[in-house]
Amino acid sequence: MLRFCVILCNCRSAIVYAFTQSFIETNGIRLNVAAQGAGPLVLLLHGFPETSYAWRHQLAGLSNAGFRAVAPDLRGFGLSACPMEPRLYTTLDIVGDLVGMLDALGERDAVVMGNDWGATIAWQAALLRPDRFRAVVALGVPMMGRAPIAPSQIFPLTEQAWFYTHYFSQPGQAESELERDVAATLRKLYFWASGDAGPRDHKTPNPFGLVSRQAGLLGALPDPESLPAWLDDTGFDAFVKAFKASGFRGGLNYYRNLDRNWELQAAFNGRLIQTPALYLVGEYDTGLAIPGMHEIIGAMPKLVPNLRDSEIIPRAGHWLQQEAPDRVNAAIIDFLRKL
Template sequence: MCEQEKKKLKSMSVSVSEVRHQRIRTNGIWMHVAEQGSGPLVVLLHGFPEFWYSWRHQITYLANQGYHVVAPDLRGYGDSDSPLSPSSYTLLHLVGDLVGLLDHFGAQQAFIVGHDWGAVAGWYLSLFRPERVKGFVSFCVPFFPRDPNTRSLESCVRLFGDGFYICQFQTGNLIAPMGMEIIDYLETPANLPLWITEEELQVYADKFQESGFTGALNYYPWEGSKVTVPTKFIVGDKDIGFQINGIREYVTGDFKNFVPNLEVVILDGGHHFIQQEKPEAVSEEILSFLRKFD
């Protein structure tokens, strides 16, 4: 690993010497993975706009508890390949990538943990290939049954307005005043949240400066099917997605109709990037789920 990369990793809660990095071939792409430990395989799937680094608080913790922890950069992110065509980012592609990852490590089954888009990938791996998932922990994004009468973009506009970031991603040209880039138009917060430092934020900035956002933006389901694998859903009560009208009621009600083997945990004071905001609580919730399979 080069000296520049070592400096980037210096602010992490895991040391460079403890985490191994490699690129593996899966489903026609090269995927970068960070890994540590030995034992049953636990795969940590990041969300938008992140990469493996978002699990920096959980990797060593779980490895020290006797697990082989693997945190990939999903296709389009970090040091993994970024196919140019949006048609290369379907859910079937994501599931195929993960099946190839499990095959690479010789694991017939693995524990899957996903946040945000990583949760979506985990839901559909559990739906399409349940025999490969020993247990699934989803953060922030519940499983929704496919509704052929509802389009996701229309739902976003209805719930959040056409200025919502996902809605802007669909236009091809992000909405901003004439002559301005979207990054210049967005308001810069006066202070960072307490759960991330300037140095940690710079790790993300450096990586996306290097890789670009094409792959990540190209991200932006099976009618009547249920997810039958054992699942734990964790969400912060302050998460914007959880506060949408009807979502809390769905998570605590009808959600179990589509995920019968489900445990729901709502963390007080938690927001969307909860594995970084409340790392100890999240790590303990993951471990308590994994321990049920011992």
């Protein structure tokens, strides 16, 4: 197992992030993981388009609070392996990676925490393997029951535009647009989905909803003059470097399995998450603009009977753990200490 130490300085706030990085071979795949601290294990799962670096504030915060924090680059991201076949990116594949990771780390169980796609995977890990994942924290994406029809039949699709998940599902097309200028892509995505873009509701235009077949996704997004206040040059450069190396194909392959995930979930339909759970979401998260999302969040206790708390973080957006690290760290550490 290769190990090396990463020390990064955030010059704006004089914060030093120090964590080790190593490679783990598990479940037939090589994963890069960032780790810091000692104590009960907490796994941190990033979303799209992010890497393990999205959890830099939590790696330090959890370590200081007496926990062992481990954040992998999920398969297809960062320095982790990126299988070619889209079929190898179902939620079950990723949960299998996490179970193997626990074995490789010598841990019996862990608390699993995720944002965006990481939240979806964290919910599924707690649902399917409560023996290995003793509690769950989800940021942004609530636990939802299995829909009556496949996702591809739910989301809108017209001759002029398609829902962004349909757009992401077209092999090659989204990669071509997103990889044309990686820095511009990330700058636009990070700004638009963050709290810096301001309040939003179901009446707010949302380029992440319908994507023009002619203009693509990025054409409808504003290009900010500067980075959001929560992301400094060092952090942004780390993400740009990662996606220049890996491309976006691995992350897009998660979307290309939405229907397959739905098919596989039939075997677990009706099963409840019994482990302790915490849900956090930013007040300005783009997901809250989706019609019916507040009702879905309100109904979560039916699917997660041991949901300890559900909190909306003021003025934060979709990249919650990066935008409001102090609020997020305080909430998760309080939750963890009460387990």
